[in-house]
Amino acid sequence: MTSNALGRETAWTIVPQGDRCLLLVFGDGIDIATGRRCGTAAAALRAARLPGVSDIVPAFNSVAVHYQPRLFKDGATLDRLVAGIGATLETALSGDKPADDARQVDIPVCYGGEYGPDLEDVARHCGLTPREVIRLHSGTPAYVFMLGFAPGAPYIGIHDRKLAIGRRDTPRTVVPAGSVAIANLQTMIYPNASPGGWNLIGSTPSVLFDAAREPATLLAPGDTVRFVPIGPDDYLALKRAPT
Structure with missing residues (x-):
């Protein structure tokens, strides 16, 4: 377990990647279990439609969440986006089931x-x-x-x-x-x-x-x-x- 950007203990880390992207890191190797976590996380984040998010890109052991501050609405902030990501992942990754739409x-x-x-x-x-x-x-x-x-x-x-x-x-x-x-x-x-x-x-x-x-x-x-x-x-x- 590692600490994320909010200081909570999680199985992933959230780190800035430039000024308009957050990188969710799930490991440092290439294996199917980690890849499936990335895929599940990406699918859950797309479904969550968090304010400000413009693109979600899964990779081998990470997921890039691109955002646009101009898309923040109703008092949304970067801190709220990070909190929303954390809450979405905690629910989505509570089990190891593949995404429902896996083909x-x-x-x-x-x-x-x-x-x-x-x-x-x-x-x-x-x-x-x-x-x-x-x-x-x-x-x-x-x-x-x-x-x-x-x-x-x-x-x-x-x-x-x-x-x-x-x-x-x-x-x-x-x-x-x-x-x-x-x-x-x-x-x-x-x-x-x-x-x-x-x-x-x-x-x-x-x-x-x-x-x-x-x-x-x-x-x-x-x-x-x-x-x-x-x-x-x-x-x-x-x-x-x-x-």
Whole structure:
């Protein structure tokens, strides 16, 4: 337990992050239990609609609460905002249940070959066969900690330690949209063509970000992802299918 900005003993700390943001810190590591607390806290704060709050952004072990003083109404102050955050979290985090709106999303993945050019290297590094890498990656649903790097790009984990591998020594200047990549026991799915340094083990025909779609992002923090292996023919069929 630590003291928050009000001096009370809590399982989180509230610290200023610039002049219009409060950072709620729930730990200093990356693990699913901490990630779920961040997701639950973010969902509860959105539902609370505290005066002055303009955005709520969960991450691996923290939640950023952005506020605008000009939005404070009816005598609201920063101290009242902090108190409101504390009261909301005390209620929301009284148990370890996931958020009510948590979803499981199936993501089809064509592994290896031209779709996952690093699969063989990952297998050798981890002392596994490519088939074992696929089984470990797709065998257990994984948690969406946050979106970042690019619109709709999810950070997903934590995977089996047998899949421990760092980023590539030499990043690629262009990674194709839909690439499914691993590093540091996590998965990144590239929503658009961009530079990247993670290890490409497959590709999905799913569209991670579409500005014309509501919501624009396929995944959200707090979701659980189940990777579903598919073959090249299924990949091409799904790629051609209307969205």
